[in-house]
Amino acid sequence: MTANAPALKKKRHNRMPMLAQAGPVSIWMILFVTIPMLFIIYISFMSRGTFGGVEYTPTTESYATLMDATYFKVILKSLEVALITTGACLLLGYPFAYYIARKPPEVASKLITLLMIPFWTNSLMRLNAWMLLFQTNGPVNNFLQAIGLTEAPITFIYTPGLVLLGLITNFLPFAVLPMYSSIEKLQKSLLEASADLGATPRTTFLKVTLPLTFPGIFSAIILTFIPALGTYTVTDMLGGGKVLYIGNIIKNQFGAIRNWPLGAALSVLLLVITALLIFLYTRFAKIDDLEVL
Amino acid sequence: MPNSIVSLQHVEKWYGNNHVVKDMNLEIQEGEFLTLLGPSGCGKTTTLRMIAGFEDASSGSILVQGERVEDKEPFQRDVNTVFQNYSLFPHMTVFDNVAYGPTIRKMPKEEIREKVMEMLALVQMDGYEKRKPDALSGGQKQRVAIARALINNPRVLLLDEPLGALDLKLRKQMQVELKRLQKKLGITFVYVTHDQEEAMTMSDRIAVMRNGVIDQLGSPVEVYERPRTKFVADFIGESNVIDGTVESVDGQTIVVKTAGGTVTTVGEGFAAGDPICLSIRPEFLEVSKTPVAGFDMPARIKDFIYAGSVVRTSIDLVGGQEIKLSRFEMDSSLSEGEAVYVWWDPAKSVAIHVEKAAEEVAE
Ligand SMILES: Nc1ncnc2c1ncn2[C@@H]1O[C@H](COP(=O)(O)OP(=O)(O)O)[C@@H](O)[C@H]1O
Numbered sequence: 001m002t003a004n005a006p007a008l009k010k011k012r013h014n015r016m017p018m019l020a021q022a023g024p025v026s027i028w029m030i031l032f033v034t035i036p037m038l039f040i041i042y043i044s045f046m047s048r049g050t051f052g053g054v055e056y057t058p059t060t061e062s063y064a065t066l067m068d069a070t071y072f073k074v075i076l077k078s079l080e081v082a083l084i085t086t087g088a089c090l091l092l093g094y095p096f097a098y099y100i101a102r103k104p105p106e107v108a109s110k111l112i113t114l115l116m117i118p119f120w121t122n123s124l125m126r127l128n129a130w131m132l133l134f135q136t137n138g139p140v141n142n143f144l145q146a147i148g149l150t151e152a153p154i155t156f157i158y159t160p161g162l163v164l165l166g167l168i169t170n171f172l173p174f175a176v177l178p179m180y181s182s183i184e185k186l187q188k189s190l191l192e193a194s195a196d197l198g199a200t201p202r203t204t205f206l207k208v209t210l211p212l213t214f215p216g217i218f219s220a221i222i223l224t225f226i227p228a229l230g231t232y233t234v235t236d237m238l239g240g241g242k243v244l245y246i247g248n249i250i251k252n253q254f255g256a257i258r259n260w261p262l263g264a265a266l267s268v269l270l271l272v273i274t275a276l277l278i279f280l281y282t283r284f285a286k287i288d289d290l291e292v293l
Numbered sequence: 294m295p296n297s298i299v300s301l302q303h304v305e306k307w308y309g310n311n312h313v314v315k316d317m318n319l320e321i322q323e324g325e326f327l328t329l330l331g332p333s334g335c336g337k338t339t340t341l342r343m344i345a346g347f348e349d350a351s352s353g354s355i356l357v358q359g360e361r362v363e364d365k366e367p368f369q370r371d372v373n374t375v376f377q378n379y380s381l382f383p384h385m386t387v388f389d390n391v392a393y394g395p396t397i398r399k400m401p402k403e404e405i406r407e408k409v410m411e412m413l414a415l416v417q418m419d420g421y422e423k424r425k426p427d428a429l430s431g432g433q434k435q436r437v438a439i440a441r442a443l444i445n446n447p448r449v450l451l452l453d454e455p456l457g458a459l460d461l462k463l464r465k466q467m468q469v470e471l472k473r474l475q476k477k478l479g480i481t482f483v484y485v486t487h488d489q490e491e492a493m494t495m496s497d498r499i500a501v502m503r504n505g506v507i508d509q510l511g512s513p514v515e516v517y518e519r520p521r522t523k524f525v526a527d528f529i530g531e532s533n534v535i536d537g538t539v540e541s542v543d544g545q546t547i548v549v550k551t552a553g554g555t556v557t558t559v560g561e562g563f564a565a566g567d568p569i570c571l572s573i574r575p576e577f578l579e580v581s582k583t584p585v586a587g588f589d590m591p592a593r594i595k596d597f598i599y600a601g602s603v604v605r606t607s608i609d610l611v612g613g614q615e616i617k618l619s620r621f622e623m624d625s626s627l628s629e630g631e632a633v634y635v636w637w638d639p640a641k642s643v644a645i646h647v648e649k650a651a652e653e654v655a656e
């Protein structure tokens with residue numbers, strides 16, 4: 001333990017000039033991130049105006065509403081969907097990221113570009129494309145009927161399954177990128193050393209590859225779980241608003257229903273979950289590894 | 294070959310059109326310290342990696358303990374490697390790094406603990422078991438890497454320039470330690486280096502490699518005193534290599550005509566007209582102020598350089614070649630620019646067949 005102390009001290013020394021350089025960035029952060037955030041927190045503790053908007057009398061009413069069974073269910077449901085999305089993105093994304101990372105750099109950069117193309121297209125267009133593909137007379141149903149898998153068309157539109165598909169494809173690039181960058185950094189000679197010492201490929205994966213690419217995995221979790229928890233476009237369009245998620249409610253409270261304090265309280269909940277995840281991350285991984293974020 | 298623990302038979306390696314290892318044949322004896330020595334890019338690492346199983350030979354066979362290993366994955370081979378960049382697992386402590394092999398083989402915990410401690414003591418790293426590799430110096434990392442390999446009781450330890458990243462002083466110290474360790478444990482070491490001094494200090498036998506071919510295999514004394522090719526003469530230690538043509542042969546005595554003059558020396562298997570190359574070490578070169586019988590090599594002293602314990606004298610031959618003479622003490626009777634006559638004891642020079650050397654490479 002004592003042996004690590006000097007190393008830590010050295011790191012802190014290096015950090016000082018970096019903070020100084022970050023001056024302009026800090027101002028930017030305060031202006032555009034911290035102040036709006038503080039404002040949201042402030043509003044969440046205010047009352048709802050009679051005709052919408054905010055009445056500036058302090059109350060914790062919004063937070064009490066969140067504990068209400070209906071909202072609580074929505075929160076749980078949202079967490080569940082975000083969790084499944086994240087899990088699927090990790091399971092699909094890791095092998096893909098691994099595959100790309102083991103290709104020569106020229107090929108890898110092309111594959112990454114391919115991966116990012118959907119991300120650069122308008123998200124409404126992408127979601128509409130999914131709707132077209134999966135509608136009752138759409139190509140997917142036609143195909144399934146043509147090969148005789150089903151007699152009558154299957155209803156995909158507005159099902160939780162399609163919502164999940166939309167979420168997973170939407171967030172997959174964000175999961176792949178940080179994991180790719182972690183795997184790419186992994187020295188091949190470490191895998192060779194492991195094999196040399198008698199480890200089968202499976203053992204090498206579990207004992208060397210996985211722990212050393214954990215920073216990328218965690219970044220992928222943060223980059224998919226948090227937006228998946230807050231999204232409303234995907235759930236609105238592909239789910240048809242049949243099932244409500246946190247994101248939909250926040251949008252509705254700020255929009256149609258005009259209960260800003262409740263919307264703000266829900267946003268604060270998302271913030272707390274995010275902060276908790278990042279806190280966990282910094283506890284378990286070295287701070288230096290945060291660079292992949 | 295009953296005693297050879299590793300055997301390379303007609304091993305070839307191609308990377309695309311790049312012929313990296315050419316028809317290599319090598320018998321490595323049980324318990325010996327064998328060094329693959331050669332300039333960068335000559336195929337040393339590739340050869341080692343084929344033995345370890347990280348690369349497949351394009352053709353030929355590799356045997357470890359008499360068994361062909363082509364179909365064995367690295368984790369199935371009874372050899373261990375010490376990598377040049379150490380390749381310690383950065384997320385594990387020194388203890389866990391060294392315990393890696395035995396843990397995988399499911400050795401009981403208590404036994405692992407005992408063995409790890411024993412190994413760390415062996416490489417003088419006891420007390421560091423809780424550190425992470427990040428908190429170790431280069432030399433310390435190398436010791437841990439060696440312990441991590443040795444704990445598996447390999448029959449053969451492969452080392453790829455293990456001291457390459459260390460500073461000179463530490464390198465010299467580790468050379469001695471490694472050699473002692475190898476003697477003590479009796480494990481076969483196959484050691485790769487491009488540093489001929491390191492090879493001379495540590496090895497039982499040296500395989501001098503050039504362009505994927507072993508030019509000469511022999512003890513350090515053999516390759517130093519009896520280089521078989523011009524390349525070996527040049528690469529091992531310092532040598533004056535003088536090209537010429539055999540003018541006449543009388544038994545073992547040959548007269549060689551060079552650009553710098555004619556010399557009478559000894560050599561076997563030469564005929565008049567053969568191209569030849571004479572190698573003479575700086576410490577065996579002599580100069581005289583008057584002509585010496587058998588040598589017609591007038592020259593001029595260029596300068597003196599003090600290099601620690603020795604004085605090096607540069608001498609210009611007729612025709613422009615510069616040769617070197619080294620002595621422990623300066624000959625005060627000589628001065629820069631002075632005209633002298635070069636000679637040497639014919640038994641101290643090595644006559645190398647030039648065409649034969651070329652054939653060996655092409656073989
Ligand atoms: N993986 C590889 N792919 C293609 N060429 C390689 C590879 N590894 C080594 N080479 C080539 O093989 C030759 C020998 O390399 P190497 O065995 O590493 O030499 P040394 O260890 O003696 O310096 C070099 O020309 C090198 O460029």
Ligand SMILES: [Mg+2]
Nearest residue numbers: 334337338339
């Ligand atoms: Mg090499």
